[in-house]
Amino acid sequence: MKVSLREFDQKYFFSILLAFTFALPFNTLPAFNSFLMAMLFLLWIFRIYDSKGAILFRTSLDIPLLGFFVWAGLSLLWTADFHESLNSVIALGKQIFLFYLAATTVKTMDQFVKILCAFLVAMFIIDIYAVTDFFTRGGSLLNRSVRAGSFASLDYNLLTCLIVIFLPLGFIFGITVDSKKIKNALTLFSLISLLALFLGYTRAGWITIAIQLLIFGWLYSRRIFNLILGGLFGLLLILLLALPLVQQYNAQIVETQKKLFADTLDLRNFELRVEVWKFGFSQIKNHPLLGHGFGKEIFSKLYYDTEIIKNTSHMHNTLIETLFEIGIPGLLLLILCFWKILSRSYDLYKTSDDSFINLYAIFMITMVSGFLFKNFFDHMFVGNIAEIFWILAGLLFLRSLKENTPHFH
Numbered sequence: 001m002k003v004s005l006r007e008f009d010q011k012y013f014f015s016i017l018l019a020f021t022f023a024l025p026f027n028t029l030p031a032f033n034s035f036l037m038a039m040l041f042l043l044w045i046f047r048i049y050d051s052k053g054a055i056l057f058r059t060s061l062d063i064p065l066l067g068f069f070v071w072a073g074l075s076l077l078w079t080a081d082f083h084e085s086l087n088s089v090i091a092l093g094k095q096i097f098l099f100y101l102a103a104t105t106v107k108t109m110d111q112f113v114k115i116l117c118a119f120l121v122a123m124f125i126i127d128i129y130a131v132t133d134f135f136t137r138g139g140s141l142l143n144r145s146v147r148a149g150s151f152a153s154l155d156y157n158l159l160t161c162l163i164v165i166f167l168p169l170g171f172i173f174g175i176t177v178d179s180k181k182i183k184n185a186l187t188l189f190s191l192i193s194l195l196a197l198f199l200g201y202t203r204a205g206w207i208t209i210a211i212q213l214l215i216f217g218w219l220y221s222r223r224i225f226n227l228i229l230g231g232l233f234g235l236l237l238i239l240l241l242a243l244p245l246v247q248q249y250n251a252q253i254v255e256t257q258k259k260l261f262a263d264t265l266d267l268r269n270f271e272l273r274v275e276v277w278k279f280g281f282s283q284i285k286n287h288p289l290l291g292h293g294f295g296k297e298i299f300s301k302l303y304y305d306t307e308i309i310k311n312t313s314h315m316h317n318t319l320i321e322t323l324f325e326i327g328i329p330g331l332l333l334l335i336l337c338f339w340k341i342l343s344r345s346y347d348l349y350k351t352s353d354d355s356f357i358n359l360y361a362i363f364m365i366t367m368v369s370g371f372l373f374k375n376f377f378d379h380m381f382v383g384n385i386a387e388i389f390w391i392l393a394g395l396l397f398l399r400s401l402k403e404n405t406p407h408f409h
Helices: 005-023 030-050 062-077 082-105 109-136 156-174 180-200 203-220 222-250 268-284 298-302 307-311 318-351 355-374 383-397
Strands: none
Touching (some): 005 030, 005 082, 109 383, 156 180, 156 203, 156 383, 180 203, 203 355, 298 318, 318 355, 318 383, 355 383
């Protein structure tokens, strides 16, 4: 029985999108993800052709996002490593495609929810695996010689960044949903994610979650904000009181691995970041407008024989990294992209009378703010993390969520 392309598109397009969404947080099957993305791209092009372009529409993010892509592409003309920049520009093109794919193809509330559920189920599996793997490898609650996420397919920084993205989603909808079963499931998800975050031992991740809690509380309810603020203040007070006791105990221990939270209390990693930021700015001054070429590996390839690269392979800051790669124009365009996403989220938060969309807007403000803070100390806005980010951003700009029609049709 023959099936036309239109019939295949109508029957299977969203199923393929859902499978891709579920597979995206995992870092184990890049070939499978690429295959699904290629199918989605071909079907999306067919949809544009079949609708005579009717599925396309303008968004407030078009100019900064496409401008950022064009400027990154132009860096191929002066890049220090053409191959690295070409691969990075292609990767950016894929991320932008996913933004427009999400914005133009999700038509119903049911589809919207299914995409978010696919992400959360995938993240729940990752969290459980990370926690189980941590204890299987002899991890300790007292030091980070073993970290959750320190396995081949998912390092602890990537795990932390995924948690920074998805924990707010599970938490926000978990405390507001009416269904007891869903509330219990999302509460369990949030607790497992918090445990995985703690076992990953990334201080920036812990602080990020605290900031996200405060932002959520401020937007959702002043009473909840005061409770969160009080809880965090109490926790900080306990930590400050315990710190001298831990330091006194560690002073008596010779073996580093037996010291309590030795790596967590060591500020050497932060000092290394400050050193590489200073070095990066010293090189940025040479090419402040054009940069050195788009791509995360440009920095390490340029300065592979320097002392700074022996301690870190990149600049651990997305904004400084962007400034180094494609100069001031590229940085301004990226900042404008983030601003447009936050502005769109805030507009929906203030104007939409749909409770689900209102909560999603709160989630996006909370998530993007935390994501930016986390990436002030690292550069994780690449690969599948960036692809996930742009899908979630695309859902903000659905045609059915235009300012004059806040409801799904």
